[in-house]
Amino acid sequence: MKSTLCLLFVLIVSVFATAPETFDVVFQTSQGDFVLSLNRTWSPNGVDHLFDLVTAQYYDINYFFRVIQSPTPFVAQWGINGNPSVSQKWNITIPDDPVVVSNTVGTVAYAAEMNGNTACCRTTQLFINYGDNSFLDKSGFAPIGVITQGFSNTMKFFSGYGENPDQTLIYEQGNSYLEANFPKLDYISTARISPDFFIVTFQSSAGPFDITVNRTWAPNSADRFYELIQAGYYDSNYVYKVIDTPIPFIAQWGINGDPKITAQWNTSIENDPLVVSNTIATVAFAGDIVNNKVINRNTQIFINYRSNPQLDQYGYAPFGFISYALTNTYSFYNQYGNSPSEQLYIQYGNEFIEENYPKLDYIKGAAIQN
Numbered sequence: 001m002k003s004t005l006c007l008l009f010v011l012i013v014s015v016f017a018t019a020p021e022t023f024d025v026v027f028q029t030s031q032g033d034f035v036l037s038l039n040r041t042w043s044p045n046g047v048d049h050l051f052d053l054v055t056a057q058y059y060d061i062n063y064f065f066r067v068i069q070s071p072t073p074f075v076a077q078w079g080i081n082g083n084p085s086v087s088q089k090w091n092i093t094i095p096d097d098p099v100v101v102s103n104t105v106g107t108v109a110y111a112a113e114m115n116g117n118t119a120c121c122r123t124t125q126l127f128i129n130y131g132d133n134s135f136l137d138k139s140g141f142a143p144i145g146v147i148t149q150g151f152s153n154t155m156k157f158f159s160g161y162g163e164n165p166d167q168t169l170i171y172e173q174g175n176s177y178l179e180a181n182f183p184k185l186d187y188i189s190t191a192r193i194s195p196d197f198f199i200v201t202f203q204s205s206a207g208p209f210d211i212t213v214n215r216t217w218a219p220n221s222a223d224r225f226y227e228l229i230q231a232g233y234y235d236s237n238y239v240y241k242v243i244d245t246p247i248p249f250i251a252q253w254g255i256n257g258d259p260k261i262t263a264q265w266n267t268s269i270e271n272d273p274l275v276v277s278n279t280i281a282t283v284a285f286a287g288d289i290v291n292n293k294v295i296n297r298n299t300q301i302f303i304n305y306r307s308n309p310q311l312d313q314y315g316y317a318p319f320g321f322i323s324y325a326l327t328n329t330y331s332f333y334n335q336y337g338n339s340p341s342e343q344l345y346i347q348y349g350n351e352f353i354e355e356n357y358p359k360l361d362y363i364k365g366a367a368i369q370n
Contacts, residue, residue, distance in 0.1 A: 019051035024194040030186045031157060033227045034150030036108055043097040046110055046144040053124060058090060059191040063178050065170060069159035072131060076157050077111055079125030082175030093121045097142040103133040106151050107143035128154055149223060157186040200229055203364040207328035211283055213320035218272035221285050221319035228299060229366050237363040238353045240345055242334040244305055251332050252286055253363060254300030257350035268296050272317040278308040281326050282318035289314055303329055332361045
């Protein structure tokens, strides 16, 4: 795996911050998000170093400067900071790790120079294995994690420049070199560690409320929710299904006002095991029931207005709970009940709701608390 020649003398450093045994990093890119799940048992030195790099926001505005899709899908590579002084600061060789898992599709490893038949000098550059590249194992390229969400987005990265971007010039000139000469390259906007606990404040027409997310309850749900919040997906969403008669049941939202955006996010997430029951104030992803199991969980979420343990058997797995101002959600307009058509809302967006159900409450915006 080609990397750049070292630009300055570097020391092998053996002491890094110790990362959690497992954690996820959410990469926001010009082609959509992907989630990299890290496992420290695979590559402890590599994972510790990545933890430091992400914490330092090193990968923000990094270009995918080497994307090889032909003649067969191979790799997408990044990891040179847009600021040459920052790249130099982090140009530190980390100790090698043994290869524990193979370079299969979707795994991610550090790029490195070749010293004979062996990879050496891992610093900051990473690559995604587009194909089964297990032939790299014998050279010492040790995967540090695997993409668990959004791999299809990574396959969209522009590959027309092939090997042409000069890594030495990227190190010397930073992003200005790439932007002037290779303007179609895709890039990372931000890379952030996905927290196990985070709080989202929703501003609604009925007042604010908070959802506290516990990733240990439902990791797939929590990760998707995090991505949707970061993307501003829930802004101007109507709470179109509010059922609290004859007894309180749920309030549901999650169809974007723009049908194109709804379609963009219409990808189902894997089901989570049920860790906690659907008790009052818990929040879970909605979906369709097929063969007594929930499927097609993508963007819609609901608040349990009461304890609904009957939902547990279908696999509706809560990922958080209303931790502030549940009473505000009780004020959502409920007289339309189950009447608004989900399919017409998806097809026509907010225009359908505003013409036919003008009294519905709505989400103004949602943001993760710092």
